Amino acid sequence: MPIYCISGGVLRLIKQGKVRDIYSLNDKQLLFVASDRLSAYDVIFPDPVPGKGVVLTSLTRWWLDQTKGIVPSHWTGNDREPLRDLIAASSGTLPVDLPKRAMIVERCxxxxxxxxxxxxxxxxxxxxxxxxxxxxxxxxxxxxxxxxxxxxxxxxxxxxxxxxxxxxxxxxxxxxxxxxxxxxxxxxxxxxxxxxxxxxxxxxxxxxxxxxxxxxxxxxxxxxxxxxxxxxxxxxxxxxxxxxxxxxxxxxxxxxxxxxxxxxxxxxxxxxxxxxxxxxxxxxxx
Ligand SMILES: Nc1ncnc2c1ncn2[C@@H]1O[C@H](COP(=O)(O)OP(=O)(O)OP(=O)(O)O)[C@@H](O)[C@H]1O
Ligand SMILES: [Mg+2]
Structure with missing residues (x-):
């Protein structure tokens, strides 16, 4: 299981879905990272689709803003700054495009x-x-x-x-x-x-x-x-x-x-x- 080291601790991968990697940030929050993996018919393909994870994250953020009047979501919002802080604390181990492909979400x-x-x-x-x-x-x-x-x-x-x-x-x-x-x-x-x-x-x-x-x-x-x-x-x-x-x-x-x-x-x-x-x-x- 990949683990990212950050100052003050480690980021543990707690779940890997077909598309997302989910890390435990603390007992309340998860780091929800959309990869470029593609699955079809429930099988993951060997080749990534460049930029796909960024699109999934950007669209999800946009829509969760629109739907929040109907039902609140797990997204903590305003997470770009904390995401940049995480990258800074990871001594280059976390990908630099993390703020674009990840969200900090409430553990549910x-x-x-x-x-x-x-x-x-x-x-x-x-x-x-x-x-x-x-x-x-x-x-x-x-x-x-x-x-x-x-x-x-x-x-x-x-x-x-x-x-x-x-x-x-x-x-x-x-x-x-x-x-x-x-x-x-x-x-x-x-x-x-x-x-x-x-x-x-x-x-x-x-x-x-x-x-x-x-x-x-x-x-x-x-x-x-x-x-x-x-x-x-x-x-x-x-x-x-x-x-x-x-x-x-x-x-x-x-x-x-x-x-x-x-x-x-x-x-x-x-x-x-x-x-x-x-x-x-x-x-x-x-
Ligand atoms: N806030 C949350 N707290 C806990 N788990 C979550 C949260 N948001 C999403 N998940 C779970 O994280 C996973 C997202 O990963 P991904 O989209 O790659 O999964 P998937 O391959 O579609 O998997 P699954 O078949 O489990 O839905 C899903 O299992 C989803 O149910
Ligand atoms: Mg899914």
């Missing part, structure tokens, strides 16, 4: 459901509902929670299963997720983007309060389609679609190890992540 108990909200039929919804046309709009945002699998793929569960596990909290999380999805839909529309679906995670803070955790409206957690593409009948989502198309094309069986990606696929993917960030944060100011 993760509520083990993924709160998926859909505005249109796409992805796993289509697989579960054969015969439904891709991009069929729903009259109201549709809440389709899934379990958070420790290993392997998350599984969609009926809302009742979430309520059995969480009681009334399930209703609260559903309502918060739908409110945020409506806000996300409006802000994306202004940027010329159609928000197809997304996923939120929630946790409980030390006082038992509900916090939005993890990432928010990034291309890893959401499916975005450009308005102009939809208008000309192209249904291409602005995320790792290019990678999925490439590996499907070479017949990869979606089990590890993932194949190495051609340079062009990596570059195009990186450009898509950057384009979404520029459109969203650029259209409406940082």
């Amino acid at each position: 108990d993760v509520i083990p459901f993924e709160c998926v909200v859909r505005g249109y039929a796409y992805g796993s919804y289509l697989k579960q509902h054969p015969g439904v046309k891709p991009m069929t709009p729903f009259d109201e945002p549709l809440f389709t929670p899934s379990t958070k699998a420790i290993e392997g793929h998350d599984e969609t569960v009926p809302f009742e299963a979430m309520r059995d596990a969480l009681g009334e909290t399930a209703d609260t999380l559903r309502d918060l997720s739908i409110q945020m999805f409506r806000l996300g839909t409006d802000l994306c529309r202004r940027a010329g983007i159609i928000l197809v679906d997304t996923k939120f995670e929630f946790g409980r803070d030390r006082n038992g309060g509900i916090k939005l955790i993890d990432e928010c409206f990034t291309p890893d957690s959401s499916r975005f389609i450009l308005k102009e593409d939809v208008e000309r009948g192209v249904l291409e989502s602005y995320d790792k679609q290019i990678v999925r198309d490439y590996v499907d094309g070479i017949g990869w069986d979606r089990t590890p190890p993932a194949p190495s990606l051609p340079r062009e696929v990596i570059e195009k993917t990186a450009a898509r992540y950057q384009a979404i960030e520029a459109r969203i944060t650029g259209a409406q100011g940082e």
Whole structure:
């Protein structure tokens, strides 16, 4: 397990997700670092996508500012200065771009459901509902929670299963997720983007309060389609679609190890992540 030494102690890696490295800062806070790793079909690829972690962090910060009126998040805010202090204390062991790819967040108990909200039929919804046309709009945002699998793929569960596990909290999380999805839909529309679906995670803070955790409206957690593409009948989502198309094309069986990606696929993917960030944060100011 990598450990960064900083004056006054060490930073211990407590969890490595598919994309993020999470370090313990103190008993209340975590250092939440978005790497450039890319995963598709729940398998991590050997080649990083340059700049991806910076885009994920910048978008998450931007969105958490927009959604804080609906539900508070785990982000402590104003963390650039403490992040710079951490780098200074690490004698060159922490990456200098840390303030751009990391956030200082409140340690929470993760509520083990993924709160998926859909505005249109796409992805796993289509697989579960054969015969439904891709991009069929729903009259109201549709809440389709899934379990958070420790290993392997998350599984969609009926809302009742979430309520059995969480009681009334399930209703609260559903309502918060739908409110945020409506806000996300409006802000994306202004940027010329159609928000197809997304996923939120929630946790409980030390006082038992509900916090939005993890990432928010990034291309890893959401499916975005450009308005102009939809208008000309192209249904291409602005995320790792290019990678999925490439590996499907070479017949990869979606089990590890993932194949190495051609340079062009990596570059195009990186450009898509950057384009979404520029459109969203650029259209409406940082
Ligand atoms: N404030 C928080 N406190 C504790 N854990 C958090 C917090 N915010 C996010 N997490 C957890 O940190 C991890 C983020 O890492 P990453 O996005 O790489 O995970 P992932 O591969 O999607 O993993 P998982 O399958 O566990 O969701 C997730 O497991 C998420 O639930
Ligand atoms: Mg994740």
